Amino acid sequence: MAKKTVASTESTAARSGRRERRDVRREAAVDAAFFLAEREGVAGLSMRRLGQELDVDAAGLYRLFRDKDELLLAMAERTIAMILDEMGEVTEGEPWQDTLRRIAEGTWQVQTRHPAITVLTFARTTGGPAEQRMVELILSAFARSGLAPDQAVLHYRTYVDTALGLCAHSAALNSLDPDVREKDDTIWTRIYARLPEAAHPVTRSHIDELTRVTQKAIYDTAVEAILAATERAGAEHRNASS
Template sequence: MNAAFQLAEREGPAGLSMRRLAQELEVDVSILYRLFRDKDELILALCERTIEIELDEIGAAPEQEAWQDTLRRIADVTWAYQIRFPAITLLSFARTTGGPSEARMVELLLSAFERAGLPPAQAVLFYRTFIDTALGLCAHSASLSTLAPEDREKDDSAWTRVYSRLPERQYPATTKHIHDLTAVTQKAIYTSAIEAILAAAEHAAAQHANRLPLITPPLAE
């Protein structure tokens, strides 16, 4: 696993193969096929290892911790991980392993949304929205960070190099907001999306609580 992490981060997602990993370890590739049926099984094992590392950093959710803060900590660790391991993020972000580490992560996330007071169907929907949004935006950031330096610079400068020169009469909204557009960071977008999901979950939980019938205590005999 450690060698696969290092190989992918050094040579990019496309550089990870069973044969290249065998060369890295200086073993015959047949040995790897005794451990993993194919490359996809290796990638799923990397996914599990990724989630395990994140869970270790997240730790348990203290009883007194607000559910929103639990989810914010998960989001922060997920973002920090893609900065450290962009290639592994790109290999693993869309996969479902069904393994023990993933099961623990699912339980942690669902428990947090349950503590919000959401009904089961909405807790599941917000859980999926939260994790898919977080992983998708992390993969987007990881993809940018793995670009060649000249390509990344081209993308980064597009707002000032292209959009700031658009004619105001034809693009009034864009030119009005050009300074703010150039200032937006990937992390700001990520944080905004996470907070929007938490706010929506709070709103849904409040609506659900307001619909609950009042429980009238029994009359004393």
């Protein structure tokens, strides 16, 4: 079934051939968009610059994507695919906690590599195949925890939204304009380290620890807190039904 000749299937084959090529160009555009966003930050990812990067007029991109939002969703979908790629397979009999830990770790790694895309898409739903796989993966981990469906879903969403929210928080910090970032960073040493002890005693006595805590430690603590809450809810559920 190569490409040409044969009567009836010709039009569909031709059309699918074009579709394929269109998809290839879409993928190339998403590639360039990732490169651009990583290099120039969230404000540098514009349709004109993306066209410039691809040596194509910006208007031509609207033949590939209905609007910029569709491009962003394509980038979000690929981000999820990267996380799936990063974490590898779920081995038979792996504790559900470890599955969720590995997903959380992969999400964090990808977020660190692509903060701009994280900021732009962390509250969106793509509905694409990678997202579908991810939903099934995480949700079945929570189902394995032994919770009733409504509690499983509640903790699933708590896990996902918390992870996304914290990743977006960190990504937003990491993708501020350098001067603004500097300004925000130094507030702890410029302002909070010099507060009068009388009015702000606790802040002053914790100032060293405040400047030392890392975003990753915060993320890990939050993930573990939610896993522990899920375990507790599962234990209560089993006690109640026995």
